[in-house]
Amino acid sequence: MIKRVGILTGGGDCSGLNPTIRGAVYRAQDYNYEVYGIQEGWRGLVKGDINPLNLSEVREIIDQGGTILGTSRLNPYKIDNGIKQVLNSIKKFKLDAIIAIGGEDTLGVANRLFKEENVKLVGAPKTMDNDLSGTDYTFGFDSSVTWAIKAMRSLQDSGRSHRRIMVLEVMGRHAGWVALFTGMASGADWTLIPEEKADIKKMCQHLKEVYKKNKYASVVISEGATLPGINVEKESLDQFGHMILRNRGVGNLLADLIKKNTGIETRHSVIGHIQRGGSPTLFDRILGLRCGVTAVDLIAKGRFGYMAALKGSEVIGVPLEEAVSKLKVVDKKWWKLAQVFFK
Incomplete structure (x- = not known):
């Protein structure tokens, strides 16, 4: 009983x-x-x-x-x-x-x-x-994406004003649901998720075309996405065997790759734990x-x-x-x- x-x-x-x-x-x-x-x-x-x-x-x-x-x-x-x-x-x-x-x-x-x-x-x-x-x-998912959408819309305002490409890094170790929904619901121009191999050349060509028309562009990336230059084997694991991603910095790395391949000033932002909290x-x-x-x-x-x-x-x-x-x-x-x- x-x-x-x-x-x-x-x-x-x-x-x-x-x-x-x-x-x-x-x-x-x-x-x-x-x-x-x-x-x-x-x-x-x-x-x-x-x-x-x-x-x-x-x-x-x-x-x-x-x-x-x-x-x-x-x-x-x-x-x-x-x-x-x-x-x-x-x-x-x-x-x-x-x-x-x-x-x-x-x-x-x-x-x-x-x-x-x-x-x-x-x-x-x-x-x-x-x-x-x-x-x-x-x-937890709906609230998280709601915060991420607000963050991306703010970044887009700044990118539009300063004529930049803006990158938002969101959470998502193995699954890209947060990035996917954030990208679609905020009108981002490209999204990178862990499940799909990143085509940097294709993405940068697209961003140049978008920038030419709109004078700014935006990208969402999951923290677990793999980019050239990331050594997965060297990353630390927690007690459940998951990669500890706090020092991975995919948003920063992606911004550097975009600037290098497009010649356009690119900035990044990491929403981090803000998307965990709040009402x-x-x-x-x-x-x-x-x-x-x-x-x-x-x-x-x-x-x-x-x-x-x-x-x-x-x-x-x-x-x-x-x-x-x-x-x-x-x-x-x-x-x-x-x-x-x-x-």
């Missing part, structure tokens, strides 16, 4: 986490569940940093960015006795079930704990990159609330090892295994659509 539910947020922060927490806490009241907030993702279970979470603490967080529970990228499978400490905390705090809110890494750990340790877990899909399989969209959009608020509610419903129905997921207009449960088995990357259909606007 379920009496006490723990909830955690792991991995990179994004807008929509707090609405999800709020949705879960409110729905838990309907089942008379006690809710405990696990601090800083899996680190909270490793350290036993867990506290009661009630309605008064989540009532006013619907429009707040980030997560009131804190987050971290700690992987309990990568530290000594990490899983043992997680299991001890679950037992100590009498947690009957856990809601893990996160992306591929956080939910990957959740899936392993469910399969290997029989921990009663459900998930909610968080990632601003929108690269999680099993769901049409993740909360969530309407879409992310409602999706977050719905995912939080559905996660609790999955617990009530005993559907452990499942994740709340948006399919069409419905939020349903899908197996965690489906969500973490592979990344959802930009497919050829979307890339062909983006290329329609490279004119």
Whole structure:
């Protein structure tokens, strides 16, 4: 019988986490569940940093960015006795079930704990990159792209005024959804994503033609895109085996390549963590609330090892295994659509 539910947020922060927490806490009241907030993702279970979470603490967080529970990228499978400490905390705090809110890494750990340790877990899909399989969209993505579009429109104003080519670097390690949607929705002249090989010669020729007509041009690039001069083998990895991209500087490198190949003054800007924070959009608020509610419903129905997921207009449960088995990357259909606007 379920009496006490723990909830955690792991991995990179994004807008929509707090609405999800709020949705879960409110729905838990309907089942008379006690809710405990696990601090800083899996680190909270490793350290036993867990506290009661009630309605008064989540009532006013619907429009707040980030997560009131804190987050971290700690992987309990990568530290000594990490899983043992997680299991001890679950037992100590009498947690009957856990809601893990996160992306591929956080939910990957959740899936392993469910399969290997029989921990009663459900998930909610968080990632601003929108690269999680099993769901049409993740909360955090819409807010992130909204910020990136605003940034690009500002850069375009400056580029138009100073007769420059402007480059905006956005987040997206393996999947280029943020760059793709930002490029299309802001009217950028070219977009570079990790899934597609960069054709620098073709891009620069196009930018020269655009510049000749408009006296400015703009480009969006994902931080994970590969350019000539980048040595992928030398890049550092985090606990989940992902490249640490903070010093990669693809925006700067691309601006230099464009200037070298076009002779046109080119500047770059990196939106960085600005696109992680801020008040969530309407879409992310409602999706977050719905995912939080559905996660609790999955617990009530005993559907452990499942994740709340948006399919069409419905939020349903899908197996965690489906969500973490592979990344959802930009497919050829979307890339062909983006290329329609490279004119």
